[in-house]
Amino acid sequence: VKLLRESGQLGNWKADKQLMAASDGTSKWLTFSITLTVATISASVAISVYFWRRKSIDVNEKVRELELSLKASLEKCAAERQGRIRAQQAMRKALAQPKSDNLELTSYPMAPIAIIQSCFSTRNGTPRQPLLVPLARACLVFDPARVPPTSLEGLEKYSHCWIIYVFHLNTDLEKLWKHPSKSKFKAKVRVPRLKGGRMGVFATRSPHRPCPIGLTVAKVEAVQGHTVLLSGVDLVDGTPVLDVKPYLPYCDSVQGATVPEWVKVDNLLAIASVNFSDGFSTSLADCWTIVEKKSLYASPDEFQRLIKQVLSWDIRSISQRSRPHSSLVETENGKTVDGTLNMDDYQDEEAPENGSEPVSLPSAEVIYHLILEGLDISYRIDFDGIVLVEKVTLSSHISDRNKITAITRQREANLESTLL
Numbered sequence: 001v002k003l004l005r006e007s008g009q010l011g012n013w014k015a016d017k018q019l020m021a022a023s024d025g026t027s028k029w030l031t032f033s034i035t036l037t038v039a040t041i042s043a044s045v046a047i048s049v050y051f052w053r054r055k056s057i058d059v060n061e062k063v064r065e066l067e068l069s070l071k072a073s074l075e076k077c078a079a080e081r082q083g084r085i086r087a088q089q090a091m092r093k094a095l096a097q098p099k100s101d102n103l104e105l106t107s108y109p110m111a112p113i114a115i116i117q118s119c120f121s122t123r124n125g126t127p128r129q130p131l132l133v134p135l136a137r138a139c140l141v142f143d144p145a146r147v148p149p150t151s152l153e154g155l156e157k158y159s160h161c162w163i164i165y166v167f168h169l170n171t172d173l174e175k176l177w178k179h180p181s182k183s184k185f186k187a188k189v190r191v192p193r194l195k196g197g198r199m200g201v202f203a204t205r206s207p208h209r210p211c212p213i214g215l216t217v218a219k220v221e222a223v224q225g226h227t228v229l230l231s232g233v234d235l236v237d238g239t240p241v242l243d244v245k246p247y248l249p250y251c252d253s254v255q256g257a258t259v260p261e262w263v264k265v266d267n268l269l270a271i272a273s274v275n276f277s278d279g280f281s282t283s284l285a286d287c288w289t290i291v292e293k294k295s296l297y298a299s300p301d302e303f304q305r306l307i308k309q310v311l312s313w314d315i316r317s318i319s320q321r322s323r324p325h326s327s328l329v330e331t332e333n334g335k336t337v338d339g340t341l342n343m344d345d346y347q348d349e350e351a352p353e354n355g356s357e358p359v360s361l362p363s364a365e366v367i368y369h370l371i372l373e374g375l376d377i378s379y380r381i382d383f384d385g386i387v388l389v390e391k392v393t394l395s396s397h398i399s400d401r402n403k404i405t406a407i408t409r410q411r412e413a414n415l416e417s418t419l420l
Contacts, residue, residue: 112166112240114142119296119306120236121371121395123169125315127234128192129205130216132313135306137296138218138235140228140244149225156223160247161230166240167212176212185210192269193262196318203260217247269314272385276304283391287375290394295373307377310370311387324366371395 118138120126127133140163142152155161167173175185188198189206201209221229228244281300288300297303314321367390370377376395381387 110242111146112143112242113147114140114241114244116165116233116235116237116239116241117141118233118235118237118239119373120233121374123236125310125370125372126236127310127313130218130234131232132234133306133309134219134232135297135302135309136231136233137221138230138233138237139296140230140241142226142228144226147226152223152226152228155220155228155244155246158220158246160217160219161228162245162247162252163216163218163230163235163241164243164245165214165216165235166242167207167209167214168238168240169236170207170212172208173212190318191262192318193265195268196322197262213242270385271312271314271381271387274308274311274387274389276389277391280304280389280391283393284375287392287394291373291375297373303372306372307370307389310372311379311389314381314385315370316368316381320366320368 116138117140118126119136127136172185175182185201186208187201189201189204189208190196191199191204191206205214207214216234217232218230218235219232221231223229281304284300284304288295288303295303297306365380367378367380370379374395376393377389378391378393379387379389
């Protein structure tokens with residue numbers, strides 16, 4: 001029994017020893033595995049840190065290269081800008097300096113950026129001042145090659161605008177191309193408000209000026225693409241426009257401004273009344289079917305109101321008012337033409353010296369002509385300032401341009417929507 005007990009204890013001791021040996025082997029393997037894993041992770045981290053540092057160095061070098069390149073580009077742009085500024089200053093200085101010792105100034109070439117398509121076919125009848133005829137309409141058509149539509153963005157928010165233009169129908173316009181010694185201009189002109197009295201040209205708004213540039217204001221009705229629709233204009237059809245600026249009441253309207261006494265006479269050229277003959281409506285209706293699609297007006301009635309507004313002011317020249325005479329002139333080939341179209345050449349100038357005096361007639365017997373949108377309006381005016389509009393016929397001055405009828409189309413659309 002004692003031997004058996006000793007042998008049993010011996011077996012347990014051996015088993016425990018084997019178990020301890022196995023545990024030691026497992027522990028060593030686990031330790032080795034952990035050590036290997038840690039070493040692997042450390043190596044991976046070390047490699048990652050190495051590549052990150054290398055990449056960071058490369059990025060920093062690239063950033064420095066880009067910064068140097070940007071600095072060089074900015075310096076180059078600044079140098080080019082300075083060069084352009086110096087060149088522009090030199091050019092302005094060269095242009096501003098007289099060409100010769102006789103103080104002949106250098107010209108500044110400017111080309112029109114737009115053309116006026118107006119209801120006034122000729123100068124005769126075109127108002128002498130803006131806003132006198134509220135129904136006087138025109139389309140300001142810009143050159144799309146020079147003026148993009150985005151240039152007009154925001155103009156529709158203004159009620160009025162300034163228009164700088166050229167008096168392109170002046171009969172003495174050729175003087176601009178002559179030497180100053182041969183292009184003398186008249187220092188004084190005849191003023192309608194002074195009944196033909198003379199005044200210095202720079203104290204008037206006469207179109208016959210050393211530089212035939214005009215300034216007017218008009219109401220902005222709408223802006224559509226390259227076109228600005230205007231009203232209250234005093235511009236003849238085909239007028240070239242140099243610039244357009246918005247009207248600013250806070251600085252353009254001068255408080256306390258004063259004018260000479262002769263300018264304050266408002267009713268000097270006002271007409272007593274404008275009447276229409278019995279056959280006028282019929283003649284207008286016959287012509288309206290031809291010009292309706294090209295007209296700036298929606299109906300014959302609206303066009304008739306335009307005629308009344310235009311003729312509410314005496315549009316005759318100074319010589320016609322002082323000596324009423326027929327405006328029909330016989331040409332060399334025996335034909336008769338309407339001389340009224342050219343009488344306003346001398347409404348603020350001396351009459352032609354080599355011309356013959358017109359034969360005076362009783363005022364009520366003289367037939368005058370007004371051309372609006374290519375329609376010839378015949379009328380008479382008596383000594384009491386009463387106008388009788390007789391009839392409307394087609395004129396040879398009908399423009400072939402397709403005038404923009406945006407206002408008419410808009411009004412028709414509004415009328416249709418109202419009816420619906």
